[in-house]
Amino acid sequence: MLKSQGGGKPKSVEARDALKCLREAATAAMQADRTSEGSKKAHVAFVEGVRKYNGAVLADKEAYGSAWPLETEPLPKYNQDVAKVARGENL
Numbered sequence: 001m002l003k004s005q006g007g008g009k010p011k012s013v014e015a016r017d018a019l020k021c022l023r024e025a026a027t028a029a030m031q032a033d034r035t036s037e038g039s040k041k042a043h044v045a046f047v048e049g050v051r052k053y054n055g056a057v058l059a060d061k062e063a064y065g066s067a068w069p070l071e072t073e074p075l076p077k078y079n080q081d082v083a084k085v086a087r088g089e090n091l
Helices: 011-032 037-064 078-086
Strands: none
Touching: 011 037, 011 078, 037 078
């Protein structure tokens, strides 16, 4: 595993781990009730997590070079994600 210059995980790896938790929470909230405030708040947190992850990926690509293996993700859209969860898919 690559180590950051500070000796820990690279920022994008940490952000990817956090994003996984946010994705699971948003999926669970939408499965419970797609129209609730809780599912909307969970989705907003997920979108913010994607933004942080994308920023971390770009920073790590700059630090480690263009061959950095992680790629940015497109920003999620609430209505598309609601439809995806309604079909039984995960975010």
